[in-house]
Amino acid sequence: MKPEKLIRLSVCVALSCFLAGNAGPAFSGDASGTDSVLLAATTTQPVKKTGTAASKKTAKAKKPATAVKKATVAPKATPATSPKASLTAKSPSAATPTTQVAPASKSPAVADLSRGVKDALLQAAKGAVASLGKENGYFANQLVRIPMPAQLKPVDDMLRNLGQAALADRFIESMNRAAEKAVPKTIDIFGKAVAAMTLEQAASLVKGPEDAATRYFESTTRENLKAEIMPLVGEAMNQAQVTAFYSAMMSKASGYMPFLGLMTPDLNQYVTDKALDGLFLVMAQEEKKIRQDPMARTTDILKKVFGGIFK
Template structure:
């Protein structure tokens, strides 16, 4: 008789346990206001939790940050025996970029708070990195302009323009211009977008990443 009672109790308790967890928001209906608020919250988490340590190493600077023409010039300078100077420049540029990215977090967070949506429901339903893509498309340019003063402060602090001018002297430095403020603003903003995209994927895929009630409600199921 006991053997019959135990399986029967398990059959009764398992659905009850499931309804207390996964079914917590079973009756919830997604609406435009919640969708917009959840997207902002998700994007802000991606910015605020970003860690840029090591994000701008020498390889990244050489392959993804500096234009091809500048890389060719640096390779030529390297063959002239100035490898140490180039290493110092790329390392310093990476350090300045990391500092700029960290100092730009409040600017990105503020921009996200003020984002306007034309169809937040669609962004939720689209999945993937739709929220990050919307951020990039809607206010990406203004964010890059906003962080430019932070970039220029870092360039002055680390004397990167002076370092670059010294590096290219053997090639006729006046002919090789490097628009460091524009390059670095682009690199920093792209690094920020990548971090936000990583967080968005995590929140959409993992319930443990949904650290607020709003995120739990909105991303508790597929709305497509």
Template sequence: MKKIYFLMCLFALALITACTTAQINKTMGGINDALGSGGGLTTEQVVTGLKEALIKGISNGSAEASRVDGYFKNPEIKIPFPPDVQKVETKLRQIGLGGEVDKFVMQLNRGAEDAAKEAKPIFISAIKSMTIQDAWSILKGEDDAATQYLKRVTSSQLKEKFKPVIKNSLDKVNATKYYSSIITSYNKIPLVEDVNPDLDDYATDKAIEGLFTLVADEEKKIREDPVARTSEILKKVFAAQD
């Protein structure tokens, strides 16, 4: 027990430069309370609890995003027409092709919804790299600290793995076909500069961004609402912060 207490003190002191006195006292108080009550809040439990919180957020977030209209009818994560070629949308609407633009945007979001089904294992694999130091920092962080950590350390890796998934989904729902048709129609308009932006990159970035948004929402629930803590380890780890 003394050894566990000593290790926890070291991790808490390592955060001193990033925490206020009140936060440090609260951290130490939570550790003392847990140890004193026989709960034994170990570093292993902190890491396990945070990983479980992230996995829960990923599971709920990907489930929400992957249902029909999970992206398309959620204004928080809906993927719009690529902003870097907004002139394409504007011009096509001016010449009466707004319906084609709307159809493409819907299929673009359908592609993201389909791809979200495959996101869960990719994200969970990334979560396993979390260290003890990461866990303690996250535990005392903002409402979306775990999500921001995951975004910071895994975004490039996730994009590499997720891009072929989103590409397959876009092809499956014909979003790629609609996009090609739209760009072709635009490039045929006299006196316009040809465009050919990378749809796969854009859709991948926006789909991942949307998933992180939903995961952050889930993380906030776990931090703020005891009812959202659906296991004993989540209750124990996050109760020390209440």
């Protein structure tokens, strides 16, 4: 049974009981009153239902609003936590590159310094060879000209006093010609010696004196260079007839100096030593040019190292 009918039935029963207990004229015309009561009851019940439905709908409507609020709060919480976590995660990776960059920046500097010094030495050696390894390279240059061996100075003086200076001069010239012939063959030997220098050795010479690289190179490689160059000098001496001119000179002087046999020097060693002296002297001059004259810096690395970047 529907609620409306149940309500009407209840009202009718209640009215019947009321009228039965209260006889009299009050009942007359009360049918309309009863109908009014029934109508009021009937009309009121749907209103209550409507109100209940409305309140239910309102409650339902409010629930989505709460859900929306929760949904709104959830995204706010997520981004707020996310950046912090990501920043925390990125911090170690950001710190790691910074720590690794410092040594890397030093290594290229040392490598460049070393390359610059080696380049300077090679350029100086090539310049010295070009200057000395030609006719009159030694003989016409008073700074590097190979003189009479000191122990043969008495022979030289005696021959000049006897009017035999030509014998002494030809011997001296032959030694210089031998050096001029031998020097061009030494450039490869110099190149290997330069390449063998360590990074630290070469880099430490950038800020030294104007001939620091040459003098260091000479002090550390001269004996090895001498051993390799001496055979070349020996061949050149044969070509220049050094021994022949020496023998002619000594033969002429022997009649006047009976003890000449005690003065015989090792000519190969002597010419080699003097040839190296001249080479290192001219190399030092070439190095000085590179350090002082920008026009002498013919490569990018020479410009970078000796142009003031690392000073």
